[in-house]
Amino acid sequence: METRVKNESVTPKPAVILLSGGLDSATAAAIARHDGVELYALSVDYGQRHRFELEAAARVAKHLGVKRHETVRLDLARFGASALTADIEVPKGRSVAEMAGGIPVTYVPARNTVLLSLALAYAETVGAADIFIGVNAIDYSGYPDCRPEYIEAFERLANLATKAGVEGTLKFKIHTPLIKMTKADIVRRGTELGVDFSLTHSCYDPDAVGRPCGRCDACLLRRKGFAEAGLADPLPYPNDEPLGGTP
Numbered sequence: 378m379e380t381r382v383k384n385e386s387v388t389p390k391p392a393v394i395l396l397s398g399g400l401d402s403a404t405a406a407a408i409a410r411h412d413g414v415e416l417y418a419l420s421v422d423y424g425q426r427h428r429f430e431l432e433a434a435a436r437v438a439k440h441l442g443v444k445r446h447e448t449v450r451l452d453l454a455r456f457g458a459s460a461l462t463a464d465i466e467v468p469k470g471r472s473v474a475e476m477a478g479g480i481p482v483t484y485v486p487a488r489n490t491v492l493l494s495l496a497l498a499y500a501e502t503v504g505a506a507d508i509f510i511g512v513n514a515i516d517y518s519g520y521p522d523c524r525p526e527y528i529e530a531f532e533r534l535a536n537l538a539t540k541a542g543v544e545g546t547l548k549f550k551i552h553t554p555l556i557k558m559t560k561a562d563i564v565r566r567g568t569e570l571g572v573d574f575s576l577t578h579s580c581y582d583p584d585a586v587g588r589p590c591g592r593c594d595a596c597l598l599r600r601k602g603f604a605e606a607g608l609a610d611p612l613p614y615p616n617d618e619p620l621g622g623t624p
């Protein structure tokens with residue numbers, strides 16, 4: 378990858394990583410670190426229904442030894458309209474076919490554009506041309522802002538929209554190392570790179586102490602990924618929740 382720094386005496390290039398606290402962004406961060414960049418992590422407190430993923434993001438940032446971790450508060454719950462930010466029921470027990478059938482209620486309007494815009498502002502500030510985001514278009518194609526054509530469009534925007542882009546001091550690149558990986562591939566790659574997945578949080582609807590429900594789309598895809606990778610998910614799921622959703 379072009380961001381790799383071959384000579385260790387060279388000062389590593391800064392890169393911004395969007396860190397949600399989930400397993401995808403933790404793995405994307407580990408891949409970026411493996412490429413030799415210095416990580417500037419960004420998490421966004423956008424009014425999520427629970428605090429556990431932001432706590433996970435802080436744990437993951439520490440675990441990965443990031444240079445700096447910023448959490449920006451931006452209250453998208455003011456708009457509502459998503460099961461992640463409003464009082465809308467999170468779907469449970471869906472099959473993968475059902476998940477792939479349309480844009481789910483857990484879609485947060487324009488979220489990745491909001492997140493990438495903040496990452497771009499952070500990147501321009503710290504002089505980072507490289508922005509990493511753990512989007513994935515394979516296992517869960519329902520989100521329009523996880524597709525390669527969207528990422529390419531945002532990259533063009535980044536270079537048109539900034540002083541550093543227009544003056545040519547930075548050529549922004551949006552890195553999506555997971556975009557073509559299955560969840561099992563992500564689990565395997567993260568494990569190879571030493572990611573401690575017990576620090577991550579994926580569930581859309583955890584219990585009062587942050588334990589995952591085991592049955593929302595995020596839990597089911599995560600559990601399926603670990604199962605297909607032949608690895609144990611370190612998170613504590615309720616014992617009576619079968620994997621695989623409703624038939």
Ligand SMILES: [Zn+2]
Nearest residue numbers: 580590593596
């Ligand atoms: Zn869940």
